[in-house]
Amino acid sequence: MRPGPEGVPWWRDAVIYQVYPKSFADSDGDGVGDLPGIVARLDHLAWLGVDAVWLSPFYPSPQADGGYDVADYCGVDPALGTLADLDELLTRAHGLGLRVLVDLVPNHTSDEHPWFRAALAAPTGSAERGLYLFRPGSGPGGQDPPNNWQSIFGGPAWSRVDALTGRVEDGGQWYLHTFDARQPDLDWESPLVRERFEDVLRFWLERGVDGFRVDVAHGLVKAEGLPDWDGGATAMVMGGSAHAPGSDVVDLGPMFDQDGVHDIYRSWNRLLATYPGDRAMVGEACVEPAERAARYVRPDEMQQAFNFPFLQCRWDAEALRRVVTVSLEADGAVGAPTTWVLSNHDVVRHASLLGWVDTGRSPNGIGADDPQPDAALGLRRARAAALLLLALPGSAYLYQGEELGLPEHTTLPDDVRQDPMWFRSGGTERGRDGCRVPLPWQADRPGFGFGPTGRTWLPQPPEWAALAADVQRDDPGSVLWLYRDAIGRRRSRGLGSGWLEWVRVDDADPSGVLAFRNRDVLVVVNVGDAPVAVPDGRRVLLHSDPAGAAAGVVGADSAAWVDMA
The missing domain is CATH 3.20.20.80 (Glycosidases)
Incomplete structure (x- = not known):
């Protein structure tokens, strides 16, 4: 490593x-x-x-x-x-x-996990069912879900147990699935x-x-x-x-x-x-x-x-x-x-x-x-x-x-x-x-x-x-190559273990430009429309836009790393 x-x-x-x-x-x-x-x-x-x-x-x-x-x-x-x-x-x-x-x-297993299969085979209140969030339903005979939670994938976050087991004694019992019905939540x-x-x-x-x-x-x-x-x-x-x-x-x-x-x-x-x-x-x-x-x-x-x-x-x-x-x-x-x-x-x-x-x-x-x-x-x-x-x-x-x-x-x-x-x-x-x-x-x-x-x-x-x-x-x-070069320079310059200092680039509109120093690198990210000049006499280490690099500017929707050493 x-x-x-x-x-x-x-x-x-x-x-x-x-x-x-x-x-x-x-x-x-x-x-x-x-x-x-x-x-x-x-x-x-x-x-x-x-x-x-x-x-x-x-x-x-x-x-x-x-x-x-x-x-x-x-x-x-x-x-x-x-x-x-x-x-x-x-x-x-x-x-x-x-x-x-x-x-x-x-958070959850598959409904095909042995733990859940054992839970379905076991009776209400068993240790096997205690691994999951089985609950009695609300309303007459437990016909409604235990609460009103919705699944992140759409629909109710509860499914009836008897629909899976076919057992009368599971009527009115439900299990929680924050995601898909085939992903029962563990307790x-x-x-x-x-x-x-x-x-x-x-x-x-x-x-x-x-x-x-x-x-x-x-x-x-x-x-x-x-x-x-x-x-x-x-x-x-x-x-x-x-x-x-x-x-x-x-x-x-x-x-x-x-x-x-x-x-x-x-x-x-x-x-x-x-x-x-x-x-x-x-x-x-x-x-x-x-x-x-x-x-x-x-x-x-x-x-x-x-x-x-x-x-x-x-x-x-x-x-x-x-x-x-x-x-x-x-x-x-x-x-x-x-x-x-x-x-x-x-x-x-x-x-x-x-x-x-x-x-x-x-x-x-x-x-x-x-x-x-x-x-x-x-x-x-x-x-x-x-x-x-x-x-x-x-x-x-x-x-x-x-x-x-x-x-x-x-x-x-x-x-x-x-x-x-x-x-x-x-x-x-x-x-x-x-x-x-x-x-x-x-x-x-x-x-x-x-x-x-x-x-x-x-x-x-x-x-x-x-x-x-x-x-x-x-x-x-x-x-x-942009990613490879950036990862390499990030390592050689110690940017991952560095620190951030917000700065302002001369004549740049701060509402459209994000600029900071990390160690000896000036980072300029232009999210606005007006081009930003690279500081005079400074070497551009990396530029997201080759045309901007050639012109010595950081244009709209582009970014550059500038050597400040």
Whole structure:
């Protein structure tokens, strides 16, 4: 692994690359990415210069939600490989200097998990059912759900038990699923649930993983009594929130951000500390305000948490300045590094979002009959956003394909969609398939070289040929080379472990320009219309726009790193 400063944990300033296994690379030609495919492409990540890989779920799963419906936490889905393949991946990654984080999904299991099958087979009130949130219904005979909670994927968050068991005695009994009906929520008040998950952590730590990304980290514990809530499902998606009437207090609802979650992460922190190598956890904790989100990264809890306010921030200088400042202050107050991220497997890719009318919060997918983003504008802004992301102190997360400048597949045919959000919403929400399309590796190969047969589990847009990795590798002005150069200079200049000082560039309108120094690098991000001159006599280290670099200016929707040493 690449060494960091002596005594400083690797994760404090790491660049971490998210791999969505089904869509990264396919080794056997069935059109679905797999672990051997990832192993074969790890050289790409080493060449890019990232420090670690985060693997989205690869566990046995019926794929009701893209692998986030886990049927066995200590196995590998046969469609993706074997445990031996996972061991080979760890060995190969470590040999290339890459650490590996694996996804942990503790809020819910698949309905095909043996724990849930045993719960259905057992009677009401049994120890087996105590692992999940089974409750009697409301109304006469329990015919109505226990409360009014809505699923994030649409519809009620409760399903009847007798519909699954067919037993009369289960009439009036329901189980909670914050997400899809095939993803029953675990009851984290159960000591047995906590014990079993510590066993899961040990299983993977002893296999050599370097840490965990924790799914729905803010959702494990529910409010006592499971009270009704009128905030609605839309306020719960991707860090959304509802403000209590007449108050500035953020209300995430009784299903999220309960104080009890912190006891869980303290116990996990103690467990990870018994293993060598600075093992780490990063939480998907969609929590507001920033001061409350920072509670997840106190010294005795998680090492990192995703920065959703930055992910959802508008392309606006004042808004970006505010979210960066607030994030650094809140995390700094508890001694934690801040994370920065532009895209992931749940949101519209930022190369499209930044070409959208509203550049802030991601819509739930884009379809062919929706208004289309401005592709050229989105890519121009995405290049600039990459230089912003990688210049900030802390840790940066990249989503597979963003280093190629991949846009969302915004014209994906509806009849090939697989996201449960699409089905449970009755087709009103396009869902996340558009950001999960298999990667293009070779422009002149069927399926753009995703696998040996050209098959892909979701179709790729033809315009991705120009963005294939092999084409960009041969073009020094490509997005791929911009990312590689930025990651390399970030490391050589120590930007990840640096500090931020807001500055003003002479004659630049601060309402349209974001400018700061990190160590000896001046970073200028122009989100306005008027070009900004590069300071006289200073060398431009990196520029998102080659034409602007040649002219000595930072033009509209572009960014530059300037040497101030």
